[in-house]
Structure formats: C-alpha cells, structure tokens
Amino acid sequence: MSEAPRTFRFVSSDRRVREDRRFVVGKGRFAADIAVPGLRHVALVTCPYPAARIVGIDKTAALAMPGVHYVLDGRELAAATLPLAAGLDTPHVPRRPLAVDIARYAGEWVVAVVADTRALAEDAAERVKISYERLPFVLDAEDALKSDAPLVHAGHGSNVLLDRTFVWGEVERDFAESPRHLSLRVKWGRSSTVPIETFAVAASWDPWREMLDVWASIQMPKYPDQTATALKLPASSVRVHYDVDVGGSYGVKRGIKHTVLVGYLTKRLGFPVRLIEDRLENMRGGDAHGPERLFDVDVAFDDTGVIRSMRMRALDNVGAYAGRSPFQLGKPVGAIVGPYRIRSVQYRAIAVTSNKTVQEAVRAFGQSPTNYAIERIIEEVANSLGLDRLEARRRNLIRKEEFPYLIPSGSTYDSGDYHTVIDKVLAHADYGALVAERDRLRAGGMLAGIGLATCLEPSGGNSSFEPLLNPKNTTTTWMDSCRISVDATGAITATMHTASAGQGHETLVGTVVGETLELDPERIRVVRPDSLSALPSNSPVGSRMAVMLGGAAFHAARKLREKLVAIASHDLGVPLERAHYREGGVFDRDAPERRLGWMDLVTVAHRNFHKLPPDMEPGLSVSHVMQVPTGGALPTADGRVQMYPCFSFEFHLILMAIDPELGKPEIRRYVVGHDCGTVINPKIVHGMTMGGIAHGIGAALYEEFAYDDEGQLLAQSFMDYLLPSSHEVPPVEIVHHVTPSPHTVFGQKGSGESGYLGAPAAIASAINDALKPLGISVNTLPIKVSLLGDMIAAAREKIGEPQGVE
Amino acid sequence: MKAAPFEYSRPADIDEACALLGGDEGARIIAGGQTLVPMMAMRLSRPTRLIDVSRISALSYIREEDGHLAIGAATRQCVVENDPIVATRMPLLAAVMPWIGHAATRARGTVGGSLANADPAAELALVAVTLDATLTYREAGRNGDIPASEFFIGPTITALPMAACLMEVRFPIWRDGHIGVGFHEVSARRSDFAFVSAAAQVTVDEDGICRRIAIGVGAVTDVPIRLERVEQELSGNRPDAARLRPAIEGALADVDVTADLHASAPYRRRVAATLALRAITDALASAKQRGPDAC
C-alpha cells in the first residue's frame, strides 16, 4: 500500500472542518431535534434497590391518567423480544431493556411509561406502584469473587463472567532469572465518558411497509443488526438514519436496550415513540459507566532497571450485566507491554458481575486503565533502584530500529520512534528548567512533582478481542466502506455509513477523496445513507476511522480514477500506461495537448455508451469495502493475535503543584508529544488530543461513579459527577512528530484516544513525585482533593513536619 | 427531569406575595430559580404554586443607610458583584461574589434566594453570619427582623416563618480604622460549592493593633459559624501568628463537622483552620494596605 503520494495537496493542511458550519449556527441535527409527527414520549420507572425481586406492578393509577398511553413491564417485553446480544458466551446472564422479575442494580429500568409529553410520562411514572422484595447484593469486585457472595445471576452459578490466564513467553524462567521483583496494586475508579448529550432515540413503525425507522444518537457497531435480532425483525425492516449528529459519545452511545424498548413500543402502539434519557436515567441506568478495575502487577527486572517479565492480574467490576464491556479486558492484550520491550507476560483477565450499573465501552476500550497500571509500575521500578524515572523508561522503550516489533501477546507494532518523541518534548519544555521550577516550588513550601507518561494508542480497530475471549465468536472481518458517485452534471458525492460524534468524518472523506482525485475537497459532497442503503461499517470505535474510512475513501477514489483513465485511454486511443490522470482530466503523456476534461469523461460515462470501453459499466459509481489491514486471523491456541494494525505514541510531561495544607493539585505546565503518523487534518487531531487530555484529567482527579454501602449511586447528577470545566483544563502545548504507518494509505494512524490514555498516568506520576518527599504514594484514581489532603496530613504528622506553616 | 405541575403567580408587590404565600401551604417563592428549579426538576421539591418575586422592583436595590448597606432580597447576584457601593463599603461581600456559581447563575440568582436557601456552603450566608447582618422579612402585613446568627438553623432550614417573604439583608458598615478582608474557599472544581470556606474582616489602628475582627467559616457544619474565641483573642491585640493557629484549632475542636462524598470530616476541620488562618492573614495584610480613607 505504498502507492500513496509522499507530498499532499490537502491531507495534513490546516483546513477547516466542514461539519462545523452547521454546529455554530445551531443547525446540527441531533436525535432530540428530529420532529417526527405524532411522537409520544417515554419515561422510566427504575428500581430503588441494588437487588430486588419484583413482586408486583400496579399500573392502574398511571393508566387512568389522561394522556397516558401505555405502561410496559419487563415480562411483556421479554415475551416479545430476544435478550440483548452479549459479548461473551454467557447465556445465563441475559440482559433486557426492562428488568424481568429481578432487578440487579439501583436505577435499573423496570417499567416504561408512554404519554403525550415527557412531563406527563414522568407524572405517570410516579404513580406506577411496584412492590419489591429486597435481595442480598454485592458491590465490590473482590467480594463478588468470594464463595459466599450473593450471586447477581443465580443461573450463571457464579459472579465470574470471564477468568482467563494467558502466558506469553517464558514468564516463570524470566522471573526466576531476574535479580529483582516488585509488586504493586493499583485501582482505576469507576468513571466514564459522560457526553453532554444523553442517549436519545426516536422510532416509528410503519405496519404497511413493515419498516422500523430509527433516529438515534449512536456509536455502536452492528446496531441495526442487533436491534433487529432482539426485535425478531429481519434487519431489512430496520432503517437506521445515520444522518443524525451525535452529541458526544467516546464509546458509550450504545443504545441497544433503548432502541429495542422504543422499537417494541412503536410496533405495539402504532405511533412513533421517543426516549430521551434524562441525566438521572442516564447516569443510573443508561449506557453510562466505564471500567472499574483493580490491578495486581508483578515485574521482574535487572539491576539496570530493564524489565524482563510482567505478571498482571486485572479484575474488572462490570456491573450487573455482561454486554460488551468484558471485552475491555481484551483490547489491552494488543499493547499489553505498552511501548516497552518486556519479553514475557502473564495476563489474567477477570470480569465479575456486581450490583452496580452496567459498564459500557469507554474511550480506548480498557486500554487507559491498563496503561495507568503499566506506567505506575515502571515508576516503582525506577524508585526501587534510585534510578531517574525518565531513564528507566528510556532503557525499556522499543527502539526505532526494532520496528516492526512483535510483542509477546502476538501484535506487531507497525512503526514508531519513541525516543525521538520524548527528546522533542524534553527540548520543547526545557526539561532542566522544569525540574528547577519543581525544586523552586518545593523550596517555597509546596509539594511539586513532574509527571511523565508514555502511552500507545492501538488504532484501526479490529475485533480480535472477540474471538480471543469468546471461542464461539469467529469474527475476523471488520469493515468500513465508501461509495463515490459522480452524477451526470459532474458533481461528486461520497458516502459514509455510520453516525459520527464530532470526529469530523465528513471532512476526512472529503479530504481523502479530494486528495486522491486532485480536486478541491469542497467539491466533494459527503452524505450518510441510511442503514438499508449503506455499505458495511463498524462505526467509529477503536480509533479506526482515519485508517478505515480514510482507507476506504482512498481506495474508492482510486477505482474512480482508474475508471476515468480507462475511458480516456479508450477514447484517446492511447495505451493505459500513457493515459495520465491530473486534477480531474486525463491526457496523453506523450502529447499532453490531447486531453479529456472532467465533463468530457463524465459525459462519456453517463451518456455516450458508444464511447465506453467494451464491457465497462456505464455511469460513474464506485465503491470500496475495506478490511482492517493486518487483521483477518483467529487467535492462536495460546492466545496470541494481532490486535489492531497501527500504534500511535504519545509522551506526556507535566508539572503539578499541590498546596500541602489543602491537598489541592494544580497543573502548572502540560506538554505532550504526539505521533499519530501522517495527520490528515491538524485541527481535528489537535482537538482530539486536547479533548482526550481533558477527559483524562477528569478521570484522574474529579470523576467517579461512587456508591455508598447500600448500593446507591452517589454521583448521579452533574453536581456530584464532576466534569472538568475550562478552569480545570490547563493550556497544553503539543509537540508533533510523524512516523508514518506502513499499513495505511497516507501513513496515518488513529488519534482519538491517546490524550485519555496518557493523562491519568501522567497526573498520577506527577502527584506521586510530589508526594515522594513525604514517603507516601497514591495508587487509586481518581485522586480527590480530600483524600489527598488527608493522606498528606497523616504523612506530615508521621514525619513530624509542622503543619499550618504559611 | 421535568418538574411536577404547579400554578404560577407573579404578584405585583410584597403584600400580594405574602397573601398568596399565606393562602397556600404548598406555595413557594421563586426568585432566581437557580436552586429551586433544579430541585423541582429532580422532583425533590414539588411546590403547588410558585410565587415569582423576581420582578418586584421594591425588592431590588442596593443602598447605604444608617451605617448599613441594605440589599433588597430580589437583587440579582450579578448586580451586587458589579456594584461600586458594594466594592467600597462592603469589600468582603465584593470578594465572595465571583465565587458563587458562574456568571450565568449569577445573572439570575438573587441575594435573598441564596440566604433563604441556607446552603451551609453558600458564600452569602457566610458573609451574613460573619458580618452580623440582619435579615428583614414580611409576613401578613408586618415586618420582622432576624439576626443572621439566628437565621440559619440547619442545611436549607432557616428561622424564616413559613408564610414570610424575605425583603432585605442589612450589613453593618465598619468605620473604625483600616478595614481589611480575606476570603478563601476550597472546592473540587473552581466554581463548585465549597467544601470549606472562611471569611475574615478586620480593622487595625495606626499602631497595627487589631481593633475589631470577625471570622466566619462555612461548609464545615450545618450552618456557617463564627470563630468567636479567636475573635476575642485577637481583638485589641497585635496579631501573633504563632498563637493564631492553635487558637483557631481550639475554636474548631468542638464543631460537629460534616462528611460527604466530596470531603471527609477531618479534612474539613483541618482545612477550615488553614483557610481561617489565611483569611485572617489576608485581612490583616489588606487592612494595612488600604488605609483609613477606604471606609
């Protein structure tokens, strides 16, 4: 695939993002903006207890209210639909939109009320009387593993959904032969992506055409198929409209349960039905929560700090049902050693159910917690040897000349130059001065620390974690597609086949098609046909669109060029090799004045069949369905597999100061070095990096779906779940480096996740550096002010440092 | 998240508001709505009638009278924030205003709404307690006064009679010597309700002797409190940094401190001492800078 041009006209140039024009005037078309005539509204009645048997549901009072149309319970819905698809082979952990007989977390949806307005539906929801019998519950992942733990799903026989141990390489030997060992336990708290738009879906059933039209704020692979399957409809009866703008997702906008619910209701009731989660429904029972993970990491290393082997146990609390979330323990297999040359790894991945809200996919699909764990342990290795933390990393990093680099778990990293990225960042930041600044702060009585973190962003999204963790799943295909049509007037329309949540995919397609056709991208219209007119797509997950949609658009445009060249070669009567494409026209290389322009070629294709080369299809429509580069193989018996094709790299360097009296951390400087190969649109990559960092700051310092001992979610509004505001996100200096990927057409790699992958680790690193003089460290995220303040106070008391010094 | 149904009235004056309030047990006053509406949206509050006082012009003013600064209950927080009289006469009030939520909440939120809501972390409640403000209400055609020290009873509980409308809050203006103020708060995000806050106002004379001091701490317990023992210790004396912290800690020792999702009780107690100390230190420093003509 090295046929791509080396220098670009439009790729990598700082062009505007075409989607932005509609958003700045308030003309985005979000799911809640879509006015379907006759729409009725859903509100939900949720279970107040972490575990309860539903003893009785009295709908009478609700149904008696004028304007209330229906009250749906779980039994009725279950009788008419199939359980939602689960990732693992766990048939006895069925998940349904509404609880059937037993509710398994506080906030689980039990009953849906349909009324003329949402307000009325909420009034009626209050009048549905549900009697419960409370059941024992379990909240903590380690408690859930105990033999006497209450079972979240009795039919499953245990709370363990997944417990797999992989051994890649000579772990026993490497541990035995290494002079030094170290163990660390770290915890990643339950947080998530929490888009500002909650999930919204409107569905309308047309019984005469047997068609379910769906408008939803989704980011979900195979959404139409899964919806149709659960509703027992042929997928050709489900038409998902992809021209809906999604108000942020970063993984969580899955929405299958919502869609099955409203799909059933519109079929049952004969009018369109909409569910817009309110923030309470969203945070308690929507697709809202992310990984909550406990890591036990052991490493074996030598006296110089070179790590030879790692054992990692990751215990994830996935909440009450399975869904896709256990796969988030699988994706990190693709970069299980991070950017380091660790030659053998034992990885034990355990997913347990608990009586908490279900976990969904979150930005980087489980990699961010794992990266945090890896980065914490490498710092402890450095500390144990009295080695500089940067030097410890340098000694372990894969070197430029070692690419392509095969890691023990079976992925080959495509390309990279990690040392150079780090050097560039250090030079940009003036590392010596930064260290001096930290020391100056310390001398002034502050706690201050420098944070370092590397991270790898696997991109291009294949689904190898599916067959890896579920042997019944044999999926190795993971497509994306583009169709380009040139109409008889010469106008160009390209397609994409999924919704987007702000990643600028229309700009991506326009840029790539423009680049390849050598035409102004502004001339390329980009549209999103509905799911019944669509080519395959697997949605913007796994940092895959630059690679996959960009790739599909490139190949489709190449096919179009080839077709134009073939027409011209035929009409000019010159051999193919002499017909040369430039900027929409084709000329004879040996006689450049002999040329057919864009409209000439379009006219031949559309109107002059007599001039077409024999056997050529008329018209100018081409499409390309692209398979993930390097994907396509099932895992080996010992669980090695190529997970994702491309690997971006980032290095985060920060300075933090903590007021020792208040424990309040403050980011004083943030520099990040970024290498995602060839950048297609700098504005987009810049924004993704910044947004990811802000999200990482949230996960590190502010955000947590905390529960009390009674199983009640404490953070269920924006007053208690704290998203960083403009005050909390510091200016970030971005240093770019480009190591093209050999697997992609322009050398591009993914870029949507790396800010989020590195920021939590970097912040933890800075805080631990700041705490070092006190002899303490913190190994739990988020690091909240009060917790940090109490730790610091205890440590200062222990070492007899006076408090209250100003 | 839609409010339960209610009736809406917009009385022309205070007496009509009071009459409506007296006539309906489930009625509630709405002023800026910045606290009440979220509570209603979550259906944690379900008034049968809202009585909108936000446009009663007689409740919206800032004026200096009889050695006091009087602020009408329905005065928007943004007006106080930008008011020149407040800036010169009531610098402590001016200092806390930017800490109340965001510009957009201050554009609607009122002084009286914040006081009547009595959030333990509300900056305005802290200033009212610290500066011995007096709150005036109207009920059934009569006015009544309540000193701030008696007004706040617990989280969102006040001494305001059920059918009363808060009319005014009056802050005494200090005129004795060089005035200085200090204010600090800690919250997770900059604009959140504080976990702990502290406000201090002092006057010092030409010799650096502390003539008068008021020090209040918010968010650590059910209502804002004064550190009276510290005030007694300091007034009439030259401040001694070494003795100050133990005195503050002593004053906080018996306080029944709140613990919640965001901050532990030990944190609040410890940081209250720190912030009180900082507020006093800042107040003393700014008093020395300002000079007497400032008030």
Add this chain to the structure above:
Amino acid sequence: MRVELTVNGAIHGVDVEPRTTLLDALRDNLGLTGAHAGCEHGVCGACTVLCDGAAVRSCLMFAVQADGIAITTIEGVTPGPGELSILQDAFCETHGMQCGYCTPAMILAAHALLTNNPAPSRGDIVDAISGNICRCTGYAQIVDAIALAAERIRGVNRPPEAGA
C-alpha cells in the same frame, strides 16, 4: 398558560404549562433547537440563551417567567442564511468544537462576554465559559476562537485610517 415570548426580536404567543421550561418552550413550541438539554439541572450550560443580553440557563427558567424579556438564541445571532457572525466564523476557524452539542451555548456565552468586554484576557475568557461544560474539546480551541473573534471584532471597529 398563555405567554408572549420575545425571541430574536419577534413576539410569539405560546400556550405552555407553568412547568414548561424556557428551554423546552424554545425547542418544542418555537422549533428553535439550537439550545440543547444536557442536564436540565443547571450545571452543564448547554441550554444557555441570552436574556436581555446576559447568558442564562434556559433550563432554570420557566417559560411563563420570560415574557417581556428580550431572548436571543443562537438562531438570533446568525446574520442570515449561509452567513456566519464573526464569532461563529472564528469557531470554525479554530475548530472550537467537535460534536457541536455545547457549541451554540458556548457561542452565546462568548457573545455576552464580548459585548461587555471587547478585549478579554485569556483568564476572562476561561472564566466566562466556565459554566459551559464541553466534553469534547478540552476548551483550548474554544478559548482560541473567542480570542480570535475579539481581535477581529476590535479590528472591524477600528477606523480604517488607524491602519488596520
């Protein structure tokens, strides 16, 4: 209840329940869907509109409270079909958004800021948008957009002989 709303310079009579928020009335009764619901409890700022020029949260006002107030929505600051204001254009120039959900509210908050403070510092800008949560961008390109717009607006106002 009948209420007359003055929105973007035009008066609209709407029938609403007292409990209908201004946000819902704008969206559902007037079809002005540029104001978005993010939390409906006053924290995210996605519902921001201008009331007599000040940025306020339309989820924390009932429509019945809004008569007589000059309400401006994002639709009202857009100069015309296909045209962008300087501020809107600046947001496009710096890509001050991703998903666009918070964007109309951000632009209105910025609008209120620049009306009162034509030469804001970065700190002023950060403060002015601190009540508007954006989950996508990390704010940097939003702050850049507002700074750029301020500069351009000042440029436009400068007399030509000043050499700008």
